[in-house]
Amino acid sequence: MSFIANATRYEDSPEIISTGPSSLSSTDRLARNLGWFSIGLGLAEMFAARSISRAIGMEGSENLIRAFGAREVASGMLTLSVERKAGLYSRVAGDALDLAVLSTAVKDDNPKRGNAAIALAMVAGVTLLDVAAALGTRQQRLRDEDDIRDYSDRSGFPKGVNAARTQAERDNREPEPEVKALPRPQTGGAEHRL
């Protein structure tokens, strides 16, 4: 990848000689690939619903397939965003829906049941990847009890908070010019009916 960086850099920017390990983990890369796959599949479902329904013997279900396509695109965008975990979980939920619908197509009276079975197997495989990516991402971003620290001894004021407040009072005691033209704010006093 460093060739891309070097190709786009300014002439006077540093040249990348060798590149080190990335902050992107293998789980992150898997999730990213699943995100793009989701968008690609979703677009195919939205724009080729008729062909897909015919291929798996589900004629008449075009609108359902288009709706599933829209869901795939939304899940894909979420998976590619910073909220990757939510995106992956939404994909897992979508996979469950896909499996449920496809299982109804694997019946003896469906002449394309072979294709439906292949589609079912593919969705099952992708589901495993989605679950692995979701669990991996969850683990990566987990904040547990051990992450909670007590920093109540870190005031930042070497002489203590009270000394800091006293210092501020001392600093603020510097006389300021009195502005006589402005009225004093009224506090308390009688209640008025308005």
Added chain:
Amino acid sequence: MKALVWHGKEDIRCDTVSDPEIEDARDAIIKVTSCAICGSDLHLFHNYIPAMKPGDIIGHEMMGEVVDVGPSAKGALKKGDRIVVPFTIFCGECDQCKRGNFSVCERSNRNKEMADKVFGHTTAGLFGYTHLTGGYPGGQAEYLRVPLADKTHIKVPDSLTDEQVLFLGDIFPTGWQAAVHCEIEPTDTVAIWGCGPVGQMAIRSAVLLGAMQVVAIDRIPERLSMAEAGGAITINFDTESVVERLNDLTSGKGPDKCIDAVGLESHVSMGQPDTLLDRAKQMTMLESDRPHVLREMIYVCRPGGIISIAGVYGGLVDKIPMGPAMNKSLTFRMGQTHVNRWTDDLVRRIDEGQIDPSFVITHTAKLEDGPEMYKVFRNKQDGCIKVVLKP
């Protein structure tokens, strides 16, 4: 040399890159001794700031020892000097610099034409940030070229440690400027959204500037405990109503001054439906920033109060309640920090022992561990609030 390089969204690597050289008579090269990961580096990490390029060296909080000086900078710097580098590059000669508005220096952005088109008028060049601000290589590296180095530096006394002075280059003056913008009076309640590093500095600054009451708002327990240690009353927005608590603490009047130390990536939660809508818009590129904190500040701020924005915003925000803001006579103050405007006062306060900014450091690591530390910082794991890297 080794440097942390941005290769794309969430893709930071510790690469070997060519060493920087003196390119201009006013340049200096420093050997970086300490650098830090800033909250705004996370905006780059998440690719929310436009005009980054793969291969950009990131980092804008750094300090080190001068190892080479251009001929025109020799009057101000010499080899061996120990300096903190402010994140804003400034010439010290233009109209804005003469006014002390260093973060909007008219001459330091080498991509001025691009910035003029996007912002209307250019702002200063920044280290390790977007190409809109010059695309200058940053300081999460072993060496750094400092342009306009005769002005763009802060000399620090040897009696103070790196950890005590490193934050003079960004987060300390940023928190300080946010508090100064509030024109704090002794009767004031100052509410601060976000208890990350800038929020923590803003809390201490508000105390040092004499606020009667400082209220800090966050949801991360360790950040809240650190805020409380600094003299703030805390509100956990996951478990309490921010509006109700602030009204309770101010006899129903609302805080006089509000500081946004969150910026464009405000927390998204089911309890705050506007944040969900913002997140959806952000993903579909209908909005670039999530301004929940701005909305809340405008709503709770006492009429006639001041809204001070220290958190970084990158582009466009939606549904800002300008009606309430206008009718409540609110004053908005914001901007990237004019770092060197505050330097003398802050160095004096550190030297006198009024404040020690090193309190905020929770993690120290090698530069090579930087990519991993970005994730720890982003995920708020291991009690992480501030990471310092040692090249």
